Amino acid sequence: MATATTPAPTRTCNVTGFVVDRNGQRLALGNIYAAFLMLALGGTLAILIALQRQGLPMSDDWWYRLLASHGATMLLFWLLYFEVAALYWGSTMLLNARMVAPRVAWANLVMMSVGMLLAQWAMFTGRATVMFTAYPPLTAHPLYYVGVLLFAVGVLVACIHFFANVVVAKRERTYEGSLPLVVYGLAAAAIIALYALGTGAVAYGMLFLHSIGLMESVDPAQYRLFFWGIGHGAQQVNLAAMVAVWYALIAFTVGGRPVNEGLSRIAFLLYIAFIHLGAVHHLLVDPGLGTSHRIMNTSYMLYLAVLASLIHAFSLPASIEVAQRERGFTHGLFQWLRKGPWREPGFSALVLSIVYFGFIAGVTGVLMGTMQLNMVIHNTLFVVGHFHATVVSGTTLAFMGISYYLIPLLTERRLVAPRVARWQPYVFGGGVAVLTLGMLLAGQLGVPRRVADLEYAAAPIGVDLWAAGPAPLVMLAVSIGAVIAVTGGIMFLYVIGMTLLKGERSETPDEGLRIAFGPRARLRAPVGEPTASEAAPDAGTGVDVETEHGHVTGLRERWRRFEAPGTYVLVLVFLAWFVVMYLVAHLNLSQSWPVG
Numbered sequence: 001m002a003t004a005t006t007p008a009p010t011r012t013c014n015v016t017g018f019v020v021d022r023n024g025q026r027l028a029l030g031n032i033y034a035a036f037l038m039l040a041l042g043g044t045l046a047i048l049i050a051l052q053r054q055g056l057p058m059s060d061d062w063w064y065r066l067l068a069s070h071g072a073t074m075l076l077f078w079l080l081y082f083e084v085a086a087l088y089w090g091s092t093m094l095l096n097a098r099m100v101a102p103r104v105a106w107a108n109l110v111m112m113s114v115g116m117l118l119a120q121w122a123m124f125t126g127r128a129t130v131m132f133t134a135y136p137p138l139t140a141h142p143l144y145y146v147g148v149l150l151f152a153v154g155v156l157v158a159c160i161h162f163f164a165n166v167v168v169a170k171r172e173r174t175y176e177g178s179l180p181l182v183v184y185g186l187a188a189a190a191i192i193a194l195y196a197l198g199t200g201a202v203a204y205g206m207l208f209l210h211s212i213g214l215m216e217s218v219d220p221a222q223y224r225l226f227f228w229g230i231g232h233g234a235q236q237v238n239l240a241a242m243v244a245v246w247y248a249l250i251a252f253t254v255g256g257r258p259v260n261e262g263l264s265r266i267a268f269l270l271y272i273a274f275i276h277l278g279a280v281h282h283l284l285v286d287p288g289l290g291t292s293h294r295i296m297n298t299s300y301m302l303y304l305a306v307l308a309s310l311i312h313a314f315s316l317p318a319s320i321e322v323a324q325r326e327r328g329f330t331h332g333l334f335q336w337l338r339k340g341p342w343r344e345p346g347f348s349a350l351v352l353s354i355v356y357f358g359f360i361a362g363v364t365g366v367l368m369g370t371m372q373l374n375m376v377i378h379n380t381l382f383v384v385g386h387f388h389a390t391v392v393s394g395t396t397l398a399f400m401g402i403s404y405y406l407i408p409l410l411t412e413r414r415l416v417a418p419r420v421a422r423w424q425p426y427v428f429g430g431g432v433a434v435l436t437l438g439m440l441l442a443g444q445l446g447v448p449r450r451v452a453d454l455e456y457a458a459a460p461i462g463v464d465l466w467a468a469g470p471a472p473l474v475m476l477a478v479s480i481g482a483v484i485a486v487t488g489g490i491m492f493l494y495v496i497g498m499t500l501l502k503g504e505r506s507e508t509p510d511e512g513l514r515i516a517f518g519p520r521a522r523l524r525a526p527v528g529e530p531t532a533s534e535a536a537p538d539a540g541t542g543v544d545v546e547t548e549h550g551h552v553t554g555l556r557e558r559w560r561r562f563e564a565p566g567t568y569v570l571v572l573v574f575l576a577w578f579v580v581m582y583l584v585a586h587l588n589l590s591q592s593w594p595v596g
Contacts (some may be wrong), residue, residue, distance in 0.1 A: 010098070013409060015510045016518035019174070024092030024099035024165075025410050028085045030109055032406070035081035036496060038073050038116075039396075043489040045070035050482035053454070053475050060452040061126060067450065069123040071132040075391060076148075076234065077116050080155050082399050083189065083241045084112075087162040089406065090186040090244075095179075097169030100161065108157045115150025118143045131450060133231060134207060136218040145208035152197045152204070152230070159190040159197075181261055182251075185244025188268040193237045195276055199229025221288030232279035235387070238395045240271050242357070243312050245398045246350060250316065252405050253347040254340070255516030256323035259563060264315050270308035278305055281369040285378070294371070306366060313358055314571050318564040323516075325563070333566040344514055349401025349425040356429065357394030358574060360436060361386060363581045373585050379450075381478075382443020389436045392485070397429055400492050407496055408510065413503030418512035421495045428488025435481030442474045444588065 011020050045066050052058045058066075092099050099105065122128035122144035130138040166187070169175060179187065203226035209215040247264070250256040258264045280297035283289055324336030341347045364386040367373050377383065408415050415421060447454065454475070503509075508520060 013093075013518070014507050015409060015515055015520050018093050018518075019096035020410075021092045021098045023102035023105075024088050024097075027099060027102060027105050027109070028088040028092075028406075029410050030106070031081050031085035031088065032403070032410075033500075034109070034113060034116075035078055035085065036493060038078035038081060039489065040493055042070055042074040042078055043486050045073065046482055047486045050479040052452075054479050061129075063452040064129040064131075065124055065126055068129050068131055069120060072119060072123065072148075074396075075132060075387075076151065079238050079391060079395060079399075080151070080234070081112070083193075083237065084109075084155060084158040086241055086245070086402075087158055087186055087190060088165075089410075090183045091162045091165035091169070094183050095166065095169040096174040097165055097172065100164045100168050105158070105161055108154050108161070111157075112151050112154030115147040115152075115154060118147030119151065120147075122147065133227065134204075135227075136207065136210070136220050136223055139207070139211055142208055142211040145204050145211060148204050149201060149208065152200055155193060156197050156201075159193050162186070162190050181258060181264060182244050182248045184265055185240055185247060185268055188272050189237050189240035189244065191272050192233060192240055192276065196230045196233025196237055199226050199233065200231075203227040203230065221286060224283060224286060225288070228279040228282045229276065232282060233276050235390060236271065236275045238391055239275070239309075240268065242353070242395045242398045243268075243316075245402045246312075246316055246354060247319075249346050249350040249398070249401055249405075250319050250323070251517055252402075252515055253344050253350065254320055254323040254327075256319040258315050259318045259322055260315065263311055267308040267311035267315075270304055270311075273304070275305035275308070278369060281374060284371045284374045309358075309362060313362075313574060314567060316354060317570055318567040321564040321567050333569055336566060341514060343422050345404045345421040345425055346401045346513075348422075349397050349404075349429075352425055352429040353394050353398040353401065356389060356397070356433065356436075359577060360433075360440075361389035361394050363578055364389065364440065366578075367581065367585050370585075372589055376589060377443050379448060380443035381439045381447045381449050384449050385436050385439030385443060388432065388439060393429070393432045393436055397425060397432070400428065401425065403492075403496060405513065405515065407499055408503070408513065411500060411503065412505055412507060412509050413499055414506050414509045415495065415512050416498040416503050417495050420491050424488055424491040424495065426488075427491060428485055431481050431484025431486070431488055433481070435478055435485055438474055438478035438481055442471065442478060445469065445471050445474060447471055447475065 009022055011022065012018070013020050048056065048058070049063065049066055049070060052063055088099065088105070091097065119128070122141045128140035128144035130140045130144075134140065166179065166183070178184070203223055206215060206218045206223060206226075210218050247258065277297045280289070280294055284294055320340070321336045324340065329336040329339045340351070364382070368377065368383070368386060404415060404421055407413070443449075454471075510520060
């Protein structure tokens with residue numbers, strides 16, 4: 001029999017107006033807590049690895065142990081824990097829906113955590129220094145493969161749980177019409193995860209059977225084909241989830257919505273259909289694949305996935321610009337950007353994440369998909385710089401930004417140290433930029449990846465790469481960037497940790513933040529600036545209407561003039577940057593392979 005003190009199974013968020021299922025809330029928080037522990041561990045390992053390059057005493061054996069754990073912790077455990085939390089949040093809170101079979105979800109979280117601990121035990125004890133790729137004939141302890149498989153199966157179950165929540169929400173009519181775009185993007189991430197984690201289970205399953213003697217050997221070419229289904233596919237899960245979070249942050253910070261939601265949905269469909277095929281660029285020099293197969297998947301199929309990213313590259317800043325212009329920031333091409341809420345940690349994290357991911361991660365990723373360039377930079381720090389630009393500059397920064405809103409809303413606690421939160425994205429983003437650019441330049445200089453001793457002191461043939469030239473100075477910049485980035489990570493964990501431990505409980509925990517939608521939305525037209533109707537008084541008398549989110553829409557004016565001229569200029573700058581980077585890359589290629 002329920003008592004007066006028994007909490008209701010749901011509550012209505014006074015800030016956003018969403019109906020919050022308490023089971024979904026607790027499960028999202030449980031996975032977020034696990035994610036933040038992994039982020040703390042990964043950051044600690046990162047600083048140790050970076051300082052070893054500057055003389056921190058460490059044996060080669062321990063360096064490889066730490067590197068193996070750092071890769072798995074940051075590429076798999078941190079990101080996938082957080083993405084599972086996002087799936088639960090999106091399929092319950094954003095749909096005003098309930099969590100289906102919460103006990104199963106809790107058991108699944110336990111299974112994922114057991115798998116993570118088994119894998120970490122194997123790596124820290126030196127039984128699994130096979131790195132993230134784990135290429136055969138390298139062999140790890142069987143429990144390492146068991147741990148990774150348990151974790152992967154757990155994420156697969158969470159994806160199935162997400163779709164079950166969505167089906168039940170539709171059946172119970174907790175939302176109207178199509179899935180909200182953020183949930184739609186999370187659904188795309190879940191679909192990609194089903195494929196990626198399934199192929200990963202096959203790859204690691206073969207290695208597990210080999211490690212216990214049930215398979216005599218594992219064909220390296222076959223393994224590589226299956227592995228890169230998860231090795232690269234997991235990053236596409238991150239990509240789809242990150243883009244969904246970007247759209248959520250736009251709504252949180254400026255109340256923006258896509259300029260063409262249908263086109264944004266098509267872009268997510270292009271990700272589902274084509275982006276995993278681009279993983280073949282990891283196999284460009286593999287003799288087991290035919291030339292036509294490699295060219296087809298790393299050109300035409302990859303181009304369709306790149307088209308999806310280009311759609312988002314226009315839609316996202318345009319959504320911000322339109323929202324800002326509707327609030328009255330209409331002067332010139334970029335007043336809307338200059339007058340953005342830069343003191344909001346979600347907005348600064350959003351913009352930095354988009355810029356870093358687009359200008360650094362996206363461009364370098366496409367360049368690496370070109371066969372000739374791939375052969376020059378493969379197995380150098382250029383590759384490491386690329387994926388730090390994707391999962392650190394892009395995904396991690398975006399996840400940090402959304403956390404400043406999710407944690408207060410889910411815990412009903414006010415954010416502690418909002419001033420620290422305001423500076424944190426800049427510190428973390430600045431450090432990661434130095435780190436990433438340093439790695440890319442080091443790769444151009446030929447500095448290898450996954451090598452503990454860059455001086456090759458024990459090599460029978462002398463190597464003068466480290467002793468001469470700018471390589472030591474560039475690696476110093478990498479270490480400095482790592483220190484700054486880890487400082488930003490500590491700032492983030494401090495704010496979130498203190499909020500969880502000492503944050504003031506409140507039914508309106510958005511004090512110190514600006515949430516741009518819902519019953520407590522505080523966005524107003526700027527004082528002293530013209531409103532959208534004042535800026536264009538002939539934009540449709542009797543046509544302008546105020547929407548539920550407080551936006552003003554002038555249909556005639558929108559038809560008469562382009563809505564986002566600043567975004568149009570920014571996109572042209574991005575495309576020009578793309579061309580310049582291609583020219584620089586091919587210039588380097590011509591110097592590496594002289595003709596005549």
